[in-house]
Amino acid sequence: MRLNVWSPWPPAASGVADYAAEQLVALSAHAELTAVAEDPAAVTGLPAGVAIAAADAAPAADLDLYHLGNSALHGFVYRRARAVPGVVLLHDACLHHLVLGETVERGNTGTYLRLMRREHGERGSFVARQVARGLGGSLWPALHPLSESLLAESLGVVALSRQTAGQLAARLGRRPVLALPMHLPPVDAPARDAARRALGLAQGALLVTSPGLANPHKRLDAALRAVARLRPRFPQLRLVVAGGVEPGFDLAALAAAAGLDADGLVVTGRLAFADFVAHLAAADVVLALRFPSHGEMSAALVRALGLGRAALVSAGSPAAFEFPEGVVAPVEPGPLEAAHLEALLDTLLAEPGLREAMGRAAAAHVHARHDLADTGRTLAVFLEGLVATRATETARIAAERGREGTRLGRYVDEVRWAARELGLPGVPAAVVSRLGEVAG
């Protein structure tokens, strides 16, 4: 199988880039690979034997695999996936920000409005008008994933959690959907003591670590409040933000408002990969909270679990569905989030044995189910199955795309979302035929 893999690649500041590069190692045993990049000259760190090509010079292949996440880094992948049906590996269930960047921010508001109406009906039209004016906030885009049009016109979809895969399978009808466990990359991680020494963190500290870029979705306001309340009982407790801080997200102000003294908060800034892993290794408890969730699975969480760290996740997020309770502990993201988090942390910090037991269960679970070679094999088998039907499916999708922008296409869209509200994945051909009669 000749496989073109479209993705941001290292050294791009993206977890998807790292993930995709790691996956190439596993896939190389099953396919002849070409990594397609927006700027091939900038790519580093790909496994030996993998060819690199520019987006406009991708070689002929049996299949295209598109890594898509909800950021502008994926713009060239999105454009290609819309043009040439392939298999989408979805890192975020919600692609709203990506699509917004590809439409409104390029002056094409009409396409954005049309996609929102197609996928979310009258409510989508209303929300789209607000978001296009910059009034959408963060919750509305999260609730309107804007991924369905693309996925419905793909040969297959890979989701990195069972929750997201289940939701997509229900919405996409006949589209093949694979739930692929997020792989655990082979990493030489130091032991906890060594990691702390290397990072200059006190051996006796109790470290609660939130890995990655700090932003409101990671519920750091709740974490700051919980840690502040626990500090009198655990003076050695520190909240470590192992990463940079999103511009405009005033972490210091939130810490002050929570009553957390400067000693209780460590913000590392953006980290080199080895240091990032070391922070996971140094942690006593890892926070992988997400609300609202964009349907993403955290690679840092999988690494932390693989290292045997106790982890807390947001209830309702893909991570909470993916990992059994005991392997992770869910935190309700409602009004009592800080109190719930405080109670869980209180228990975990007070009982080292419990932390260690959770960590052992986590490591066992992840090593058994998230092995890189195994997930690579699973993905390869899925892709091989789609190569056989590629020609017929591409023709069918092309016929549907031919309606896009036409009056009949609009009619079908109008009926499609009404049908979707009833749980029907598509519009029957007989209905399309009837609508065609009045399309002029």
Added chain:
Amino acid sequence: MKSVLVCAAQAPFITGGAEILVAELRDNLVRRGFRVDVVNVPFKWYPVSELVRQALAWRLLDVTESNGTPVDLVIPTKFPSYLVRHPKKVAWLFHQHREAYDLWGTKYCSFTDSPEDLETRDAIRAMDQAAIGECEKVYTISQNVARRLSTFNGLPGEALYPPPHHLGRYRCDPPGDYLFYAGRLDRLKRLDLAVDAMTKVKSGAKLKIAGSGPLLPELQKQIEGLGVGDRVELLGFVSADALVDLYAGCRAAWYAPLNEDYGYVTVEAFLSGKPVLTTTDAGGPLEFVTDGETGLVALPDAGALADAIDRLWQWPESRLRAAGEAGRQRVAGISWDHVIDRLTAGLA
């Protein structure tokens, strides 16, 4: 017995002239020996983006038979019921969605000039073109509706006037001291223009307005603000008997809507032997009202209308009666039997 299905679109809880007309069509088809039912699909015309989906719902229905019995004829009436699919479709077109046509770009149109609303307008026009075009025959409730269909869609339609609700009960009493209007109080009826005109009349004419509608509070305010409460009376909803009495006792009827589809007021006034005052842009009423013969036709301007009212008040009773009688002759041929004969001609 032939089966006829009348297709109507109704905004739930709103009953107006179209709903009454559908009910009377059904009753008269039954009277003439047909097996009849009415299909009503709820219709919501806002926001504008909803219109296409609302319309398409009609296209997805199968009304060719019911419980194994073929439906021999469907009679769609107004937008979007004519999107219904049937091999024998004879439309009696009350109106299309006028905001996509003659009201486009006027203050009476809720569409904006956004690309989305333009798309909706064009979609409506395309649907109409196809769905009305596939009718075996298209009748309209007036020449005005047929003219719009021809102008905007290039499709032929033949006027088939509907009789008014109280046919057979209208009578003519000696002329009173008031102009009379009966109907829904909405913006397109332009009763605000009537109230403005009443501020300028010199003859002592009065205006009685029967009916209700969304314009009522605005009219009340206008009448109060202009100080014409002694000349303009809002009667609200009136009973059938009172309606017939008010027509019988008026000096003339007022009816100056903007490009009206048809207009029962004209026909009811003529059947009551009364002349009608209308405007040059009134649409349907102009198919019956000839200036100086069956009433007066003025420019849609308060001053011109006030002059016309004063002239009517100068007419002697004999001239009023003659004009009313000439009007009666013009509408004498309007009957339900004629309507049913034409609509079902293909079933013979």
